[in-house]
Amino acid sequence: MDFSRLLSCLDDDFALLRAAVAGTDPSARVPSCPDWSVGELARHVAEVYLHKAECIRLGAFPEEWPPGVLDPDPVTSLDRTYAMLTGQFSAHSPADHAATWHEPDQTVGFWIRRMAQETVIHRIDAELAAGRPVSPVPDDLAFDGIDEVLKLFVGYGSTSWLDDFGTLLDAPDERPLSISTSHHAWTLTAIAGKGAQPGHVDVKDAATGFEGDALVSGDAVPLLLWLWNRGDDASVRVSGDDALLKQFHALRTAATQ
Known part of the structure; x- marks a missing residue:
């Protein structure tokens, strides 16, 4: 997939994830991840977004983690960290350097792909927790x-x-x-x-x-x-x-x- 397509899918799935979290009690359990509540799922995703934004901004893994306290409101936390992540994507080309866990690929493009895939799986988790029909995943x-x-x-x-x-x-x-x-x-x-x-x-x-x-x-x-x-x-x-x-x-x- 080209990076513009991955970014489009990321935006679509984030919107679905956000809507599912916003419409669900944060204490509700996530059936596909039974150890998590919806609030914990949202916090996990927000932390992932923030960490990857820092990996791009710094060009290295952040030494202290987490770098600051996330907002206690799950939706606000998702909105803020997603804006930070996509801001870093917008400020760089996919070929620019970023710290990643995949040694052969130390680029921003790696995180564009990984965050698109991370988000589609977790928005499905959120939809299941909300009791909503699972939205289609593009082939x-x-x-x-x-x-x-x-x-x-x-x-x-x-x-x-x-x-x-x-x-x-x-x-x-x-x-x-x-x-x-x-x-x-x-x-x-x-x-x-x-x-x-x-x-x-x-x-x-x-x-x-x-x-x-x-x-x-x-x-x-x-x-x-x-x-x-x-x-x-x-x-x-x-x-x-x-x-x-x-x-x-x-x-x-x-x-x-």
Whole structure:
């Protein structure tokens, strides 16, 4: 997706998130994140926006966190931090430097994509908490989100967030698994560590579609929500080796918790 499209989706989803939070008791529970209330969900999103704005403004991770106190009103807090975030986006080009957790991509564009994807998932959380129908997710945003969660959170995360993956990659099943939606597929292979080299998950675009011993497939939107643990197994189609599917479930849960 190009950055103008991502920014447009971000604006749309922020408006939906804000409306859901504004119309809901802050103490209401979030069914897709049961440990959170709506107020806590809004605070989390506001903190994320503020942190990313600082990562862009400073060109480095802020040394003290949080840098100031958020407004106690959830909507006011969201409005202020979103204005700070989008102000930084407006003041920079996507290619400008920003501090990010993804070492190969230290740009503002990384945060444009990440915040668009962060916001769509959390506005769904807010809509569920408000008891509203979940607003549609554009197919192109969902497709981009699938690519992001697989390559960055599962793939890159398995090399950078070793503690999160525990012992899952000590002696994994190294047979490939495929994720497929519409016209595109990805192949994931858990690779055991060798010597001092830790294990990791290799993620690549599949050249010929189904290339694994197990397959998870579905339309882009339900597949994205399933990958982020916002959809049940009935929302996607699974086939192939059961042990390999269980391993992938554990890997994606470790990457997205």
